[in-house]
Amino acid sequence: KAGVTQTPRYLIKTRGQQVTLSCSPISGHRSVSWYQQTPGQGLQFLFEYFSETQRNKGNFPGRFSGRQFSNSRSEMNVSTLELGDSALYLCASSLRGPGTSESYEQYFGPGTRLTVT
């Protein structure tokens, strides 16, 4: 079974620009979660999608948004980039969702390394 894939793997943007990152979950997984990872803060939860609906959202500003398509692929968008947005963005897929049998394991993609200059 193919793992979680993310594109692009590396990205360099300048302040004020916007960026879109993509994530394809493991086949059959309908839940996709996004995380921001920085050396000082560790893994911080951005949001989670299940069946094309955002199910929960972390404490990030509205510049961070996302969506999920009918094939469970997900995108996240960051508008008006700031220097502090430089981070590794990870997505993870899971079988877990509302009303589904509980499976807590999340499987991570390789991440997108975003550098904002």
Next chain:
Amino acid sequence: EDKVVQSPLSLVVHEGDTVTLNCSYEVTNFRSLLWYKQEKKAPTFLFMLTSSGIEKKSGRLSSILDKKELSSILNITATQTGDSAIYLCAAPLPYGGSQGNLIFGKGTKLSVKP
């Protein structure tokens, strides 16, 4: 607020040493604890510990859950340079919360020197 705390934050050992990484948790409706290894990019799943499976072992790695002490340890024996990584501990949260479905500790960065 739910939280997961790992210690130490970093550790340097020599090949052949045995290391113990710690994870403590305060989580609503605790059900399980997960360990991940992150080398360069994606965290890879190591173990899940639950009430019915409080000890897991895979090769030189083993992990124990202590529900009384609200903690877990990850042991690595006969360490190798390939064990150098960040080890993350995580616990599931009730579905739909603002902290997400998994809450992570900040990780322990293990460096194994030859």
